[in-house]
Structure formats: C-alpha cells, structure tokens
Amino acid sequence: MAQDDKIIEQIVDRYDADVGMLIPMMQDLQAECGYLPLEQLHSLAKQLSLPLSRLYAVATFYASFHLAPKGAHEVTLCVGTVCYLKGAPKISEAISREFHVETGGTTRDRLFTFQAVNCVGACAVAPVMIVDGKYYNGVTPASALEVLYGLGKNETSVEKDGET
Amino acid sequence: MTLLSNKRLSSIAELDAQRKELLSSRAPSTKSVYVCTGPGCAAKGSPKLYELFREAVSQANVDVEIRAKAVGCHGLCEYGPIVIIEPGDIFYQRVEEPDVAEIFRETVLGGRLVDRLLYEHPATGEKLDTVDKIPFYQVQQRVALAYNGLIDPTEITDYITEGGYSALAKVLSSMTAEEVVSEVEAAGLRGRGGGGFPTARKWRSCREAEGSPKYVICNGDEGDPGAFMDRAIMEGNPHSVIEGMLIGAYAIGSSDGYIYVRNEYPLSVERLKLAIEQAKELGLIGENILGSSFSFDIRINRGGGAFVCGESTALMASLEGRPGEPRAKYVHTVESGLWEKPTNLNNVETWTNVPAIINRGGEWFAGIGTEKSKGTKVFSLVGKVVNTGLVEVPMGITLRQIIDEIGGGIPDGKRFKAVQTGGPSGGCIPAEHLDARVDFDELTKLGSMMGSGGMIVMDEDTCMVRVAKYFTDFLQKESCGKCTPCREGLAQMLYILDRITDGEGQVGDVERLEGLAELMEGTALCALGKTAANPVISTIRYFRDEYDAHIKEKHCPAKECRGLFRYEIDADACKSCGICLQNCPAEAITGEKKVPYVIDQEKCTLCGTCWEKCPFAAVLKV
Numbered sequence: 095m096a097q098d099d100k101i102i103e104q105i106v107d108r109y110d111a112d113v114g115m116l117i118p119m120m121q122d123l124q125a126e127c128g129y130l131p132l133e134q135l136h137s138l139a140k141q142l143s144l145p146l147s148r149l150y151a152v153a154t155f156y157a158s159f160h161l162a163p164k165g166a167h168e169v170t171l172c173v174g175t176v177c178y179l180k181g182a183p184k185i186s187e188a189i190s191r192e193f194h195v196e197t198g199g200t201t202r203d204r205l206f207t208f209q210a211v212n213c214v215g216a217c218a219v220a221p222v223m224i225v226d227g228k229y230y231n232g233v234t235p236a237s238a239l240e241v242l243y244g245l246g247k248n249e250t251s252v253e254k255d256g257e258t
Numbered sequence: 259m260t261l262l263s264n265k266r267l268s269s270i271a272e273l274d275a276q277r278k279e280l281l282s283s284r285a286p287s288t289k290s291v292y293v294c295t296g297p298g299c300a301a302k303g304s305p306k307l308y309e310l311f312r313e314a315v316s317q318a319n320v321d322v323e324i325r326a327k328a329v330g331c332h333g334l335c336e337y338g339p340i341v342i343i344e345p346g347d348i349f350y351q352r353v354e355e356p357d358v359a360e361i362f363r364e365t366v367l368g369g370r371l372v373d374r375l376l377y378e379h380p381a382t383g384e385k386l387d388t389v390d391k392i393p394f395y396q397v398q399q400r401v402a403l404a405y406n407g408l409i410d411p412t413e414i415t416d417y418i419t420e421g422g423y424s425a426l427a428k429v430l431s432s433m434t435a436e437e438v439v440s441e442v443e444a445a446g447l448r449g450r451g452g453g454g455f456p457t458a459r460k461w462r463s464c465r466e467a468e469g470s471p472k473y474v475i476c477n478g479d480e481g482d483p484g485a486f487m488d489r490a491i492m493e494g495n496p497h498s499v500i501e502g503m504l505i506g507a508y509a510i511g512s513s514d515g516y517i518y519v520r521n522e523y524p525l526s527v528e529r530l531k532l533a534i535e536q537a538k539e540l541g542l543i544g545e546n547i548l549g550s551s552f553s554f555d556i557r558i559n560r561g562g563g564a565f566v567c568g569e570s571t572a573l574m575a576s577l578e579g580r581p582g583e584p585r586a587k588y589v590h591t592v593e594s595g596l597w598e599k600p601t602n603l604n605n606v607e608t609w610t611n612v613p614a615i616i617n618r619g620g621e622w623f624a625g626i627g628t629e630k631s632k633g634t635k636v637f638s639l640v641g642k643v644v645n646t647g648l649v650e651v652p653m654g655i656t657l658r659q660i661i662d663e664i665g666g667g668i669p670d671g672k673r674f675k676a677v678q679t680g681g682p683s684g685g686c687i688p689a690e691h692l693d694a695r696v697d698f699d700e701l702t703k704l705g706s707m708m709g710s711g712g713m714i715v716m717d718e719d720t721c722m723v724r725v726a727k728y729f730t731d732f733l734q735k736e737s738c739g740k741c742t743p744c745r746e747g748l749a750q751m752l753y754i755l756d757r758i759t760d761g762e763g764q765v766g767d768v769e770r771l772e773g774l775a776e777l778m779e780g781t782a783l784c785a786l787g788k789t790a791a792n793p794v795i796s797t798i799r800y801f802r803d804e805y806d807a808h809i810k811e812k813h814c815p816a817k818e819c820r821g822l823f824r825y826e827i828d829a830d831a832c833k834s835c836g837i838c839l840q841n842c843p844a845e846a847i848t849g850e851k852k853v854p855y856v857i858d859q860e861k862c863t864l865c866g867t868c869w870e871k872c873p874f875a876a877v878l879k880v
C-alpha cells in the first residue's frame with residue numbers, strides 16, 4: 095500500500111501537481127500498472143483535490159484508458175478506413191471467433207487484450223496489426239491467427255504476470 | 259559526426275558558424291546510405307536494415323567516409339523498405355536483410371548497380387536507377403517534405419546543416435512580428451488541418467487579442483483514418499514543426515507552446531521529445547533564444563484515443579485535463595482558448611510550411627498552386643491504388659494525375675470507382691470528376707473537402723453504401739454525445755444504413771437519410787456533427803443507383819453485402835477439381851468428375867468459402 099502511494103506521489107510531483115496535466119498523470123499511472131486501479135485513482139484524486147468523478151469522466155471518455163487489468167500481450171488491430179477496405183473486418187472476426195474475445199476485451203486466460211483502433215498511420219501497408227509494439231503489415235486472417243497462436247507458446251504461466 | 263559540443267548558441271552568428279563548421283566537416287567524397295524508417299518501411303522491418311548497414315560501415319576498412327542514416331518517410335511505401343545511396347541518388351526498393359551485404363559491396367564500395375533491386379517501370383519494364391526517373395516522384399513538388407528522407411530526425415545537426423533554424427534566425431534578427439505575419443499573408447498559406455482557414459489572419463487575431471499569456475498549439479492529433487502525413491512529418495523532420503512554432507509564437511507574442519499528439523503515435527512523441535531536448539540544449543528553445551529577448555517553451559501532450567480531440571475546442575479541453583468535449587464557437591479560441599486565454603492552433607503541416615515561407619519568401623510560396631489555394635499539399639495516397647504512399651503535390655493538380663500518374667492506377671486490372679478525401683467528414687468523388695483540380699474550394703464544391711490529406715482510392719469491388727455505413731459507424735462511436743443532433747442523428751442514420759445493407763431497406767430510406775443530414779448540419783454543436791453526414795450525402799449524390807439497387811432490388815452491385823448477391827459456378831471455368839465441395843461447410847455443392855459443379859442455392863449460406871478456395875476463379879459472385 096505504502097509503495098502504491100509512492101507511485102502516485104512521484105507522478106504528481108513529475109507534473110508539479112498541475113491539474114491541467116491530469117491526463118498525462120493518468121497515462122503514466124496506466125503505463126506503470128497496465129491499467130487504472132481504483133485505489134490508485136482514489137489517491138490521485140485526493141492528492142489533486144479533485145472529485146473521483148472527474149477522474150472517472152476522463153477515464154471513460156478516452157478509449158486508451160482501461161479500468162480493468164489487461165492481458166499479458168497487447169494485440170491492436172487497425173480498423174481504420176484503409177485497413178477496413180483491405181479486409182480488417184475479416185481479421186477481426188477470425189480473432190474473435192478463434193479466441194472468444196471481443197474487441198476491447200481480454201481473453202479468458204489473460205493471454206492478450208484485443209483492441210481495435212482507427213488507423214495507426216501505416217495505411218500504405220494495410221491491413222496492419224500490432225502485437226506488443228511490433229508491426230505486422232499486409233495481414234490476412236490466417237497470418238494474424240498464426241502470430242497470435244505463437245503468443246501462447248514459449249510461455250509457461252501466462253496467468254501469473256499481468257504486465258505487458 | 260556530431261560536432262556540437264552541446265553548447266548553447268547565444269547569438270545568430272554562433273548558429274551560422276556552427277552550420278559552416280558542419281558543412282565543411284563533410285568531405286565531398288562522403289558516401290551515404292539512407293534507410294527509410296518511415297511508418298510503412300518500418301512496419302516492413304527497415305530498422306533492422308539500418309542496423310546491418312551501420313555494422314557494415316563500422317567494419318569496412320576503407321579510407322573514404324561512409325555514413326548510414328535512418329531517415330523519415332520517403333513516400334513510395336508500397337515498394338518499401340527503401341534504401342537510397344549517395345552519390346548517384348540510387349533508389350533500391352523492397353530491400354531485405356540478405357541484400358544489405360550485396361548493396362554495400364557492389365554499390366557503396368564498388369559503385370555498381372544491383373539490378374535486381376531497382377524499381378521497374380510498370381509500363382515499359384525498364385529498370386530505373388535514380389529517384390528522379392521514377393514516375394511516382396516526377397509530378398511531385400516537395401516543400402513540407404523537402405528534407406524528409408534526407409536528414410536523420412534524431413540529429414539536430416542534420417537539420418541545421420540543411421539550413422534548419424535559419425528562418426528563425428532571420429525572423430529574430432531582421433523582422434518585426436507584423437512583418438512575419440505579413441509574409442505568411444503574402445504566401446496565402448491556409449490551414450492544412452482541414453478547414454483551410456487563412457493562417458495569417460488567425461495569427462493576427464490572436465496577436466491583437468487581449469489577455470496573457472497567449473498559447474500556441476500544434477495539432478498533431480491526425481484523427482482521420484487513412485492519413486499519415488502528419489505522422490511522417492513529426493517523425494521524419496520534427497525540427498521543422500518546432501521551428502514553425504517558434505516563428506509563429508514570435509509573431510503572435512506567445513512564450514508557451516503545446517504539441518498535442520495522437521495516442522497511436524508513440525514514435526512521434528519520442529522523436530518530438532528528443533528534438534525539443536536537443537533544441538533546448540542549443541538554446542533554440544528556452545529563455546532569450548539566440549541572444550534575443552524572445553523566449554519560448556514547448557510541452558508535449560499525448561491524446562487519449564478520441565477522434566473529436568482533433569477539433570480545436572475539444573483539444574483544448576483535453577489539454578486542460580478534461581474530457582474532450584467541444585464547445586460552441588461564438589467566442590473564438592484566438593480570443594479565449596486554452597485556460598480562457600488567447601490561443602492559436604495550427605496543424606503540423608501548416609507549421610512545417612512556415613520556415614520555408616520565411617526563408618524563400620511569401621511570394622515564392624504564392625507562386626505555387628491556384629488562385630485561392632497556395633503552395634503544396636501532402637496526401638497519403640492509399641487504398642486500391644498501385645503506388646500507395648505519401649505524396650506532395652502543388653495545389654491545382656488534378657485528381658487523375660495523382661491517382662494515375664503518381665499512384666499508377668488501380669491494381670489487378672480493376673476499374674476505379676471513387677476516391678474518398680477529407681476523412682470521416684469528407685466525401686467520395688466519382689470517376690466523372692477525376693479531372694477536378696485539387697484545391698480547398700474545388701473539393702468542397704464536389705461535396706467532399708480537402709481535409710487533412712487522406713486520399714483513399716476505391717475500386718469497383720467497393721460497395722458505396724457500406725463505405726457510407728463505415729464512416730457513420732465510425733462517427734457514431736466517436737461522437738462525444740454532448741449535443742443531441744449528433745448523438746441521436748448518427749445512431750438513426752446508422753440504423754437505416756444497417757437495414758439497407760442487410761437487404762431490409764425501405765422505399766423512402768434515402769429521403770430519411772437526407773432529412774437527418776439536413777437536421778444535423780443545421781443544428782449540431784461542432785464541426786464533427788455538422789459534417790458527419792457528408793459521407794452519406796456524397797454517396798447518395800453520386801451513387802444513388804447503388805442505394806436503389808440495395809433497397810428495391812435487394813441487390814448489392816459491388817457484391818459485398820452478404821445476402822444481396824449469390825455465388826454461382828462458371829461451368830466453362832470449372833475444372834471439376836472438387837476443392838469447393840470439400841470445403842463447403844453447408845454441403846451445398848454437388849458434382850462429379852468431368853462435370854462442372856453446381857451450388858444448391860437453397861442450401862448455400864453465402865459464407866464465400868468456395869469463392870476463396872477455388873484455384874481457377876470459377877466461383878462467381880452474381
């Protein structure tokens with residue numbers, strides 16, 4: 095607990111407790127924890143003398159914030175216009191079907207969190223999928239599944255670490 | 259290669275001296291390897307190529323100077339990874355890791371070409387060895403992207419060597435704030451972020467507005483899907499954006515700047531951060547810049563993945579740490595913006611053009627383009643086009659030139675159907691208007707808009723009702739929900755479009771869509787809602803027959819909407835191989851050796867597996 099408070103203190107100090115920098119603070123908190131744990135939000139609100147609802151409003155407005163823990167890996171599929179035209183919906187369907195996961199959700203075994211975003215700026219090589227920061231271009235449903243099956247391997251206990 | 263001793267430059271003379279020193283230290287015999295690490299090439303693994311070239315350089319035992327550089331987007335992403343060798347301007351495409359050693363041995367050391375890696379002229383088959391011979395580059399004119407692909411974006415010295423920060427020096431040493439604004443006015447520069455608002459007018463209003471401090475913001479949110487111009491600039495030449503902001507801040511009288519970068523662009527944030535750090539070390543950002551009385555600081559904020567935050571007032575709300583909801587704009591942001599202070603917001607590409615205008619003069623800039631749209635525009639040319647990539651063209655060029663001459667036309671022998679410009683608030687332009695000139699007003703007249711520069715080409719296989727539905731769905735999800743017309747109007751439009759593409763459209767649906775569109779345009783709070791119906795309206799305008807076919811004949815002419823077309827086997831093309839039969843999950847296909855197979859339409863679930871699996875393209879969509 096004490097250590098948790100320390101994280102918040104550091105983050106608040108980093109931005110001189112400037113309320114205008116609330117979003118960067120929450121981004122840092124998420125980078126630290128993988129998501130926004132409720133307890134931490136409480137202490138952040140307290141340190142900044144803001145009502146928790148204000149933080150909650152921000153957390154739910156912006157798509158990049160998560161209130162629940164994420165999977166061990168981060169899978170981001172672009173469904174921007176170009177990727178969409180070049181077959182992203184089929185890839186998304188295939189991933190949802192094979193891994194029983196909706197976009198925005200995490201697989202039951204916490205193997206990965208599956209996100210859909212609108213354009214990652216690599217449209218020239220669409221469709222694009224990003225797994226833990228690595229870009230895959232010209233993806234097909236089959237090649238996407240192959241990459242994701244690869245995630246399950248070489249991993250002894252996936253459930254244990256929730257970090258990405 | 260870095261000569262600078264990280265010493266603060268305290269005068270313009272010192273900056274000039276620094277540049278001279280950098281220039282003279284580069285031997286004329288220096289050989290350079292430029293590896294493109296822009297978004298497209300990087301996705302194809304070019305950073306690894308760069309590493310390999312660097313290794314090769316460090317191991318080469320020769321007495322000429324060789325340098326390997328990782329540079330920003332070169333444009334022809336489709337053929338990436340791209341590697342350029344100087345001297346000679348040799349252009350290698352689709353370079354893979356095993357090619358590195360050969361390029362290094364043959365071309366860099368030996369001065370010979372590696373034929374296999376040269377670009378092949380699509381029509382003549384001739385191998386083209388240099389950049390300027392490739393049709394893709396011939397029609398282009400580079401101002402904003404002039405140094406992309408030439409400089410290492412992580413080295414401020416590269417930018418300075420190429421004349422970087424000389425525009426800032428010129429402004430600080432010899433121009434008043436008003437003179438700067440007048441120069442930009444003479445250039446006729448209009449905002450590249452979508453609206454096309456005259457930049458000088460915005461600057462002047464902000465300068466004259468009461469209140470302090472004043473803020474200067476760079477909009478790097480680049481929310482339009484299909485667009486990556488701003489990303490390529492922020493990552494390929496971040497200092498040009500910073501220099502533009504410095505000049506703007508000087509003209510406006512501001513000492514506080516922000517760059518707001520889209521959450522999906524972590525590399526842009528990294529590059530900009532580094533660039534700001536380096537500029538600070540040299541005293542190009544901070545107090546008393548280059549010994550003048552002008553001070554300016556820049557902060558970077560990351561977005562949170564909300565499209566609406568590209569809108570000026572929503573962006574400012576986000577910078578204040580609040581949800582990015584826009585407000586009505588009867589009070590302009592130049593008077594009351596961020597923290598209710600006068601605020602000037604410009605797009606990345608707008609800022610990038612500023613140093614060039616100061617260096618070469620407003621008149622020079624105004625000499626490019628059309629009467630009311632000056633200069634060049636960067637487009638991301640993507641979708642169903644042969645040469646996908648980043649292009650910069652003078653305003654006034656036709657759509658046909660961009661798509662055919664630069665883009666190389668439509669792949670796979672398909673027919674062109676439409677080009678979508680302007681992002682989710684834009685529209686689709688059909689073949690009959692391909693000779694229209696690309697400028698702000700012309701595109702608006704056609705029911706689309708310039709937008710930020712996404713240009714998405716669609717071929718005959720694209721269903722235009724689905725395109726309209728895609729954008730409506732996008733906007734419905736991204737609507738902030740603050741005003742009713744946008745929140746509810748989009749939901750209703752989507753509902754109607756859904757039923758049309760499901761084959762349940764009703765006569766009168768098109769008119770219903772038009773009614774909603776009019777309502778939203780007239781009553782929505784911000785430009786997102788006001789323009790949200792554009793994709794629907796422009797597709798109705800040019801492709802009304804496709805809507806009617808869906809509604810009245812329950813048929814999708816592009817054969818994309820499931821259930822609104824059938825699969826049949828072409829008896830002449832069928833080789834009776836049986837692959838379709840084996841793969842059909844519904845057991846709807848029958849046939850035997852030497853007799854063409856048939857699909858039982860009663861049993862067929864329209865899954866399309868047979869169409870995907872047939873090796874002879876004998877399964878047809880009808």
Ligand SMILES: Cc1cc2nc3c(=O)[nH]c(=O)nc-3n(C[C@H](O)[C@H](O)[C@H](O)COP(=O)(O)O)c2cc1C
Pocket residue numbers: 448449450451452453454455457477478479480481482565566567568569570571603604605606608710784785786
């Ligand atoms: C919904 C919406 C989204 C927008 N997104 C962007 C964007 O991503 N990038 C951008 O530069 N401008 C965007 N704009 C336009 C900005 O509001 C603003 O006009 C522009 O950044 C001003 O800069 P400029 O005058 O240099 O073009 C958007 C506008 C709206 C209504």
Ligand code: FES
Pocket residue numbers: 172173174175176177178212213214215216217218220221222483484485
């Ligand atoms: S649309 Fe997918 S990367 Fe741009």
